[in-house]
Amino acid sequence: MAHEDPGKEPSWKADFPIESKRATHVSRREFAKFLGLLSGAFAVSNGFIVLRAMAFPPEKLEGEQFVANVEDVPVGEMFQFEVGEEKIIPYILIHLEEDQWRAFAQKCTHLTCAVRYSKEEKKIECPCHNGWFSADTGAVLQGPPPRPLPQLEVVVRDGKVYVKEGES
Amino acid sequence: MSNFRRSQNEAHPNKTNTILTGIILLQILFISMQIWFLFGALNNALEENFGFALTTFIGSLLMAIASIWLLRYIPEPLQKRPTKKPEVSPSRDP
Structure with a gap:
């Protein structure tokens, strides 16, 4: 187990703060992480369009x-x-x-x-x-x-x- | 104990601010372009433009990787040094 800095608050404690002010506050670090997630979601959506186009090619009218x-x-x-x-x-x-x-x-x-x-x-x-x-x-x-x-x-x-x- | 990094951070506190702002601005730029790509892909994929859908997907994926990779460079928040608790020597105990 990695040695943790005793002066640093552990992650589990930071995620569930006692004070409501800390719980509702969105820091810029968290905002940046959210933007990373959003960016990934856009890439996945774009991939979905590609998969859908591959799975369901447009049907052509055959004959007259x-x-x-x-x-x-x-x-x-x-x-x-x-x-x-x-x-x-x-x-x-x-x-x-x-x-x-x-x-x-x-x-x-x-x-x-x-x-x-x-x-x-x-x-x-x-x-x-x-x-x-x-x-x-x-x-x-x-x-x-x-x-x-x-x-x-x-x-x-x-x-x-x-x-x-x-x-x- | 102090080191070079701590001294730098304390001497230039605005640097953290600038790096974080720069990262967020880059991410917003990437996401704006991804929205543009997605709109184009939706509009074109409906009309048998598979090449366009694939190209925008590759572009969007690269930008997503860049956005997530940028998170590596988010600076740690500057924290005050934990105040040392006064040590009480056993000899002072009553």
Whole structure:
């Protein structure tokens, strides 16, 4: 057993002081130790994100999925549909012009509000925080969304509209 | 008994203060950057940016190690020398 300095208060006694003033007082040494612990907790949280991304990779849409008939979605209108089996993701199909179709995820990349196509503006609008996306590319035009909307490729064949995963 | 360390500490009492403040400021700097990394990783990991999540994790881990390693250099609090109890020689006993 290590020899202890007789003039120094033992650790067990310092941790459970008798005076309430000493019990509630947080010294700078203790604060620094707490910051070390907090820093470790942040690193662990960041590691959790990595583990989660490794454990649950995003599922890709396999093959083509039927969405709607061409005559059901007039020019300038949008049609809501869903993709995915285990994890259902809402998407919107937009009939921009004759023979011009786009499909974007309906969840805004800011705080996952449902976005909608504005026929007057010819842009995609998120009404929650006034975010705007390009109806052509899904890129952010204005507002708080940090990323463009995820996009699916649209295939029109025999009067039917299908979506599939993009090449990129 | 006095030694060089005790004499230094008594001659420069502000040094302990400066070291402790410096350590706390460095830790706050590391933690601020870790919050920034975590926010970025949360925002990006959701969108298939695995490389970003991994890079921020490595950075965050290094900063956590640095924050904990800095705790080694926390100075001991300056304590007053324990007052010596008056020694009573047996010869003075009544």
